[in-house]
Amino acid sequence: MRDILSDLDLGEKGDKLSDPVRETQIGLQKQLPKRFYKEATVVAGDDQDFVVALDGKPLRTPSRKPLGVPDRELAEALAAEWQAQQELIDPATMPLTRMINTAIDGVASAQEEVFEDILRYAGSDLLCYRADAPESLVARESEAWDPYLDWAANMGARLVLSEGIVHVEQPPEAIRAIAALLRRHSSPLQLTALHTITSLTGSLVLALALAEGQGEPSEIWDAAHVDEDFNAAQWGEDHEAAERRAKRRVDFDAANLILLSFKR
Known part of the structure; x- marks a missing residue:
């Protein structure tokens, strides 16, 4: 599966912390990708995390780490952002995805x-x-x-x-x-x-x-x-x-x- 998070510019490798407003502006300036999946769900991941999956395939961050969290309810809210996308995938409507991606790829190492x-x-x-x-x-x-x-x-x-x-x-x-x-x-x-x-x-x-x-x-x-x-x-x-x-x-x-x- 292609790296959809990188396409959306929801956070780059090495980011220390995201600016939600700036990221929204960047995302809106780019051509938004089309939705390519039918269903976003939550699946069990490694280390007792819950990972978002698109048509059964686990999502990964730009650093190729599983897009997962330790709490199922939070994971379900994260999956709901993906499920709510229409014809196009709009990062401006995905604040949890942006923040969790930033936490995993940036904050965890700084x-x-x-x-x-x-x-x-x-x-x-x-x-x-x-x-x-x-x-x-x-x-x-x-x-x-x-x-x-x-x-x-x-x-x-x-x-x-x-x-x-x-x-x-x-x-x-x-x-x-x-x-x-x-x-x-x-x-x-x-x-x-x-x-x-x-x-x-x-x-x-x-x-x-x-x-x-x-x-x-x-x-x-x-x-x-x-x-x-x-x-x-x-x-x-x-x-x-x-x-x-x-x-x-x-x-x-x-x-x-x-x-x-x-x-x-």
Whole structure:
């Protein structure tokens, strides 16, 4: 079977971590391949993994590794992406495939580097940078963000707040505490999901809260968009921005599925 993942540009050999938005743009610019299979299913693979198979033939990543995961429900969601393809195979509709392919081919061989890349977000977490006005926005930020910062503080990560965009240096002990939390979710799949969520929300605290079950996905997503929603309420919704946000939400939900698979 031809290497369909390479054709789709869902990740190249040696990739350290994928950018979902960039990959979607690249995929849309290319001529999409035609669907050549009838059925996408899940089959047992090596090392107790569950692998996606097209007409019974296991899929492989661009590095020729089986496209499989350790959780059957996650594998079934992955297979559903392939089953849902119509006449053409569109990578823009396959966030799980992109992320899992990246985890297997890229993150697995660069886990510490990816770990450090995620941890850098702790030094400039969205939740630490507060508006100084108007009062209604200040109150909304506090209501949405303080519970997550309080949770982080209870875990040893007491972060310093700042008004506006002036950078504030975070205490080393807080960064170490966040690093300890991140270590609890350091498999290639988890790191890939956390990197995606942190990038989409601008907050490692929110990403870790999601991984630790400290909030519903919809609540955490809304917390990441307090400022955006406030502006939309004041000035009206930007339809292009709303479309971009909807696409990011698809990636957020896919990353959350990966995190959920480690709680079963």
